[in-house]
Each structure stands twice: as structure tokens, then as C-alpha cells.
Amino acid sequence: MDFLNNLVIPATTQHLNLLKIILVLAMMIFLPFFGMIFGGTAFSMIFNAYGRKNNKPLFIRFAKDIIDKLAINRFVGVGLGVIPLLAITFCYAQLMFEVQVISVSLLFVATLFMALAVNFVYSFQNTFQIELLIETFKNISGLKKHELETKIPEDISDYEFDLKNTNSNSGLYAFVLLLLTAIFFAGGTSIALFSDRYQDFQNIAQMFLSGATFLNFLFIIVLSITVTGSAILFFFFSWQGGLHDMDVEYSNFAKKIAGNIAFTGAAILPVFLFLSFIMMPNVALSGSVFIYTGLAFVSILIICNFLYAVIKNSEMKYIGAAFYLLILAFGFIIMKNQTAFGTASYKNLAAINIRAEEIEKEKKGKTINTAGVNGEEIFTRICSACHKFDAKLVGPPYNETVPTFNGDVKKLSAWIQSPTKVFPDYPAMPNPGLKPKEADAVAKYLIDKVSGGK
Ligand code: HEC
Numbered sequence: 001m002d003f004l005n006n007l008v009i010p011a012t013t014q015h016l017n018l019l020k021i022i023l024v025l026a027m028m029i030f031l032p033f034f035g036m037i038f039g040g041t042a043f044s045m046i047f048n049a050y051g052r053k054n055n056k057p058l059f060i061r062f063a064k065d066i067i068d069k070l071a072i073n074r075f076v077g078v079g080l081g082v083i084p085l086l087a088i089t090f091c092y093a094q095l096m097f098e099v100q101v102i103s104v105s106l107l108f109v110a111t112l113f114m115a116l117a118v119n120f121v122y123s124f125q126n127t128f129q130i131e132l133l134i135e136t137f138k139n140i141s142g143l144k145k146h147e148l149e150t151k152i153p154e155d156i157s158d159y160e161f162d163l164k165n166t167n168s169n170s171g172l173y174a175f176v177l178l179l180l181t182a183i184f185f186a187g188g189t190s191i192a193l194f195s196d197r198y199q200d201f202q203n204i205a206q207m208f209l210s211g212a213t214f215l216n217f218l219f220i221i222v223l224s225i226t227v228t229g230s231a232i233l234f235f236f237f238s239w240q241g242g243l244h245d246m247d248v249e250y251s252n253f254a255k256k257i258a259g260n261i262a263f264t265g266a267a268i269l270p271v272f273l274f275l276s277f278i279m280m281p282n283v284a285l286s287g288s289v290f291i292y293t294g295l296a297f298v299s300i301l302i303i304c305n306f307l308y309a310v311i312k313n314s315e316m317k318y319i320g321a322a323f324y325l326l327i328l329a330f331g332f333i334i335m336k337n338q339t340a341f342g343t344a345s346y347k348n349l350a351a352i353n354i355r356a357e358e359i360e361k362e363k364k365g366k367t368i369n370t371a372g373v374n375g376e377e378i379f380t381r382i383c384s385a386c387h388k389f390d391a392k393l394v395g396p397p398y399n400e401t402v403p404t405f406n407g408d409v410k411k412l413s414a415w416i417q418s419p420t421k422v423f424p425d426y427p428a429m430p431n432p433g434l435k436p437k438e439a440d441a442v443a444k445y446l447i448d449k450v451s452g453g454k
Pocket of ligand 1: 378383384385387394402404416420428430442443
């Protein structure tokens with residue numbers, strides 16, 4: 001992705017630190033939402049297929065409610081899914097400036113997949129709603145089942161048929177695209193940690209060979225399962241009082257399935273947390289990585305307890321706690337990954353800072369070409385009539401005024417070429433009528449002289 005490299009400029013250490021904060025925030029938005037939309041699509045697709053095949057309306061209804069509640073709407077999909085991932089890609093592009101490795105390209109591809117996936121997710125969601133609309137009209141039409149078959153115009157039954165196809169197809173496309181997003185995201189972020197082996201990761205095929213990518217991909221799957229189960233519980237039973245149109249049968253059904261999904265995910269999660277910790281390259285390890293892993297571990301154990309109370313004893317009050325604690329666990333996991341990335345890339349970050357400072361200096365030096373013009377001569381011939389360095393004459397002393405330009409020759413030169421009124425206790429300075437090159441020369445002379453004199 002050469003164009004990405006052209007877009008980014010080397011940043012100074014302060015900017016790099018700011019980027020790290022933005023990266024963590026973008027991850028905090030992206031990862032939980034991605035888990036919800038990914039797991040939500042997968043489970044909704046599975047329950048939908050199962051329900052249609054075995055003619056079980058409860059499953060179809062569950063499938064519809066899951067994708068409705070977890071994916072929310074297209075606007076949210078772009079805002080919490082696509083845009084944060086794009087931000088993450090740009091942060092990595094900045095933090096890995098001029099590093100020859102495929103991480104940033106992989107993240108960029110992940111963003112493209114995500115953008116496509118979001119499209120299909122919401123047409124999947126949409127077709128459910130249209131079907132429901134048709135169902136509702138059938139019900140209020142007061143017609144009996146056999147009457148419906150003869151009385152509904154063929155066009156409409158054709159449309160209904162198409163709609164069912166679109167529904168299952170878009171669900172499948174969305175799922176596959178989200179799966180690809182997860183693979184490329186896992187690849188981009190895990191390869192970034194191997195700062196001592198970047199030369200081994202130069203093309204996409206090498207990503208598939210990396211064990212760390214595979215492990216992190218599985219980690220994302222398990223995270224998605226956990227957050228999806230917890231989110232179903234949360235949005236069905238806790239958030240704003242939960243769903244209102246649930247009868248007892250449906251409510252028990254939803255609680256049982258979602259509870260089991262969440263608990264299974266949460267119970268496997270520690271294994272992956274542990275594996276991803278021991279698979280981490282040495283260049284990325286530090287005390288903080290250890291601490292964040294521990295904190296994530298403890299929160300997941302508590303989540304397991306909460307979820308167990310929900311499944312076994314129907315203690316619904318723990319649903320909210322489990323969900324919020326899970327978001328906190330996401331925070332710890334993200335902090336663990338990002339501190340690891342910071343440790344792995346600290347040499348590169350230092351190099352970027354040096355590059356940034358060099359460029360800054362080059363910029364100041366390069367644009368000023370004073371060859372053949374003598375700044376000192378101009379000063380003595382013109383300016384010294386009104387200016388001294390250390391004392392007031394007609395104009396203010398240079399030692400007081402020149403430092404306010406912060407060594408910026410261009411800025412001082414521009415002012416000399418068209419002076420504006422500055423100090424109330426001095427008259428305005430007449431335009432000395434210098435050519436740009438002459439103004440540059442005298443500006444440079446003044447700046448060198450003032451900073452050298454100190
Ligand atoms: C005729 C007198 C006169 C001459 C000649 C003159 N200046 Fe000035 N200069 C002034 C006065 C008066 C001020 C204060 C202007 C104000 O406060 O608006 C001033 C202000 C300045 C300042 C301060 C600007 C700021 O924003 O702090 C600089 C720098 C300066 N002059 C540079 C020069 C240079 C370089 C030359 C020669 C090319 C020059 N001046 C020639 C009278 C002069």
C-alpha cells in the first residue's frame with residue numbers, strides 16, 4: 001500500500017504518543033462492536049437456516065431479533081465498525097512509518113472487507129423486517145391459510161420467494177466477509193509484534209503461515225462468541241428493560257441459548273488469553289503486558305461466575321454486570337496488545353522521531369537560499385539607521401523582537417517585506433523595499449546573530 005506510505009509523514013514522539021491513545025480508543029470501539037456484529041450475523045444465520053429447514057418459527061424469530069438488536073442499524077455499522085477500523089489502519093501506518101512489512105496493507109484490506117460486509121449485514125437485517133411486514137399483513141387480512149394461497153397475486157408470492165433467497169444469501173455473504181475481516185485484522189495486528197522478524201512477512205501468503213495470526217484469529221472468534229452471547233442477554237433482558245413482546249416460552253428459549261453461548265465463550269477465553277501470552281514474541285514482552293493479561297484473566301473469571309448465576313438460577317440482575325465487565329475485559333486485552341506493540345516497535349518509533357526532527361530542520365534550511373546576498377551588508381546599509389541589537393533607536397531592539405519569531409526565517413522575512421503595525425509605543429516601520437532573497441538574507445543574519453549572541 002504505497003499510497004498509504006505517501007499519506008503519512010514521520011511524527012515526533014509527542015504525536016506518536018497521541019496516536020497510541022487514538023489507537024486504543026478506536027480499538028475499544030471497534031473490537032466489541034465487531035464481535036457483536038460478527039457473532040450476531042453468524043448465530044442469526046445459523047438459527048435462521050435451522051428454523052426455515054425444520055419449520056421452527058421460534059428460531060427464525062430469534063434470528064431476526066439477534067441481528068436487529070446486535071447490528072442496530074447501517075449508520076451504527078459504519079460509525080462503530082468501518083470508521084474505527086480505518087482509523088486503526090491509519091494509526092498503524094503512522095506508527096510503522098517506512099517499516100517494510102505487510103501489517104498496514106493487511107489492515108487496509110480488512111477495512112475494505114468490513115465496508116463490504118456492513119452492506120450485506122444490513123440487507124440481511126432488512127429482509128427480515130420486510131418478511132415480518134408481509135406476515136403481519138397476511139395475519140390481519142383475516143384470510144385462512146388455503147385462501148391465502150389462491151388469493152395472493154403471483155407477483156407477491158414470487159417476491160416473497162426472492163426475499164427469502166436474498167435473506168439467506170446476504171447473511172452468508174456478510175458472514176464470509178466478516179470472517180475475512182477477522183483474518184486480515186488478526187494478521188495485521190499480530191505480525192506488527194514481530195519487530196525482529198519483519199523481513200519474514202512480506203506478502204499475504206506469509207500471513208497464513210504465521211502461527212500467531214492463526215491463534216489471534218481464533219482468539220477473536222472466541223471473543224466474538226462471548227460478547228455476542230452476553231450482548232443478546234443484555235439487549236433482550238437488561239438494556240432499557242429488555243424486549244417487551246416476549247412471552248415466557250420465547251424468553252426462556254432466548255435466555256437458555258444466549259446464556260450457553262456466552263458462558264461457553266467466556267469459559268474458553270482464558271485458554272486463549274494464556275496461549276496468546278506465551279506465543280508473544282520476546283521483543284514485545286514487558287511487565288505491563290503481564291499485568292494486563294492478569295487483569296483480563298481475573299475479569300473473565302468473574303464474568304463466568306455472573307453468567308453461571310444467570311443460567312443456573314435465572315439471576316437476571318447479573319446480566320448488566322457481566323456485559324459491562326466484559327467490555328472492561330476488552331479494555332485490558334486491548335491494553336495488553338497495544339503495550340506489547342509499543343514495546344516491540346520502540347526502536348522504530350525512536351527512528352521515526354529522529355526522521356521527523358530532521359525533516360523539520362531540512363524544511364527550515366532548504367527553502368532559504370541566500371547565495372550571493374550579504375545579510376550583514378543590508379543590515380548596515382538600511383536597517384541600522386533605525387535598529388540596534390541591544391538598544392532602542394527609532395525601532396525596537398532586535399534582541400527583544402527577533403526571538404518572538406522562534407527562529408522562523410521565512411516568517412521574519414515575510415514580515416520585513418511587508419511590515420505591519422506592531423508596538424503601540426513605536427511608529428509604523430516603513431517598507432524597506434527589499435527583494436525576497438535580500439529579505440531572507442537579512443532575516444537569517446538577524447536570527448543567527450540574536451541566537452548566537454546569547
Ligand atoms: C525608518 C526606520 C526603520 C528602518 C529603516 C527599519 N526599521 Fe524595522 N522597525 C522600525 C519601527 C519603528 C519598528 C516598530 C514597528 C511597530 O511597532 O509597528 C520596527 C520593527 C521592526 C521589527 C520588529 C517586528 C516585530 O513584529 O516584532 C523588526 C524585526 C524589524 N523592524 C526589522 C527591520 C529590518 C530587517 C530592517 C532593514 C531591512 C528594518 N527593520 C528597517 C523602524 C525601522
